[in-house]
Amino acid sequence: MTTTHITQPxxxxxxxxRIVNASRDRVWRAYTDPKQVAxxxxxxxxLDIETMDVKRGGHWRYVEHEGTGTHGFEGRYxxxxxxxxxxxxxxxxxxxxxxxxxxxxxxxxGNGRTKIVTTMLFHTTEERDGMFNAGMSGGxxxxxxxxxRLLAGTT
Amino acid sequence: xxxxxxxxxxxxxxxxDPTRRGILEHLGGTEASVTELAEAFxxxxxxxxxxxxxxxxxxxxxxxxxxxxxxxxxxxxRLADEAAWIAQFQQMLDARFDxxxxxxxxTHGECR
Numbered sequence: 001m002t003t004t005h006i007t008q009p010x011x012x013x014x015x016x017x018r019i020v021n022a023s024r025d026r027v028w029r030a031y032t033d034p035k036q037v038a039x040x041x042x043x044x045x046x047l048d049i050e051t052m053d054v055k056r057g058g059h060w061r062y063v064e065h066e067g068t069g070t071h072g073f074e075g076r077y078x079x080x081x082x083x084x085x086x087x088x089x090x091x092x093x094x095x096x097x098x099x100x101x102x103x104x105x106x107x108x109x110g111n112g113r114t115k116i117v118t119t120m121l122f123h124t125t126e127e128r129d130g131m132f133n134a135g136m137s138g139g140x141x142x143x144x145x146x147x148x149r150l151l152a153g154t155t
Numbered sequence: 156x157x158x159x160x161x162x163x164x165x166x167x168x169x170x171x172d173p174t175r176r177g178i179l180e181h182l183g184g185t186e187a188s189v190t191e192l193a194e195a196f197x198x199x200x201x202x203x204x205x206x207x208x209x210x211x212x213x214x215x216x217x218x219x220x221x222x223x224x225x226x227x228x229x230x231x232x233r234l235a236d237e238a239a240w241i242a243q244f245q246q247m248l249d250a251r252f253d254x255x256x257x258x259x260x261x262t263h264g265e266c267r
Contacts, residue, residue: 004248014244018252022259030255036262040254043247116252 011125016118024108027116028083031104037062055080060088075099090120098127169213174198175206179229182216186228189218 005017020027030036034049041047046065053059054077061074075089083106090100100120107115122128169175178192187195193203207227210216214230 004245004252006245006248016248018248020252020256020259022256022263026259027255030259036258040258041251043250043254 012122012128014120014122014128016116016120018116018118019109020114020116021112022114023112024083024106024114027106027114031086031106032080053077054086075102099123165209166213166215169209169215172206172209175210178203178206178210178227179215182227182229186226189225189227192227 003018007015009015022030030040032054034052037052038047038049041062042064048063048065050061050063051059052061056077056079058077058080059074060077061072064071064073072093073090074093075091077086077088078101079085079087085106086102086104088102090102091098100122103119103121105117107117109115174196177196181187181192181195189200189203189207192198192207193200196203198206207216207218211218211230216227217230218225218227220226
């Protein structure tokens, strides 16, 4: 199992890289065929793909069912280059009007391996922090991170 | 303007060492110069500077040179919070990509 590598090139961007053992064509389908997206994007939670019109300007909306709660995510496609790149806007229902630009590129590494490079661009650092605060206090995940526990342990 | 470009790895590496956690604890109580920290931890200046640099790179400590003395204090809580946010975010992304890999492995050959 490979790992996800995350960096912050700037204070408004999050850069994510992951290599998967599948051809670029298969990864492309997993990202663009609604039936396939429904099987992995929800991280094991039930996921409804309400709409997914994979073309420039097309609307997408996913609803994830987590326990008793639901989380809606939606946006529009800004760029769709088959096999290579998907750029779309990304909004979480919990913070309507705050839009992230998600840029996903697929790099063919040969030998049936593909590198998925995702960049998430926040409008402002404050929005990114706001999303963090909402996530922390909104009950999405109440658990403190390992870092917080470590720091708490030093006092 | 605080330039924050530390990866999660940098942050975890910074707090993984007991001496560096000790330095964080010490600075939680009061500011200290590099010399004072070296004395408090029974280390050489060079040794303590190395630890301070790692903590500074992770954004967990800030240093400022006042005259001939380099003063150290805790970085902003916001940076620690950001690192915590990234940790959660990483968990979410890992879970998503793990599912993707599982899906790709499970459907091998069926989705051509």
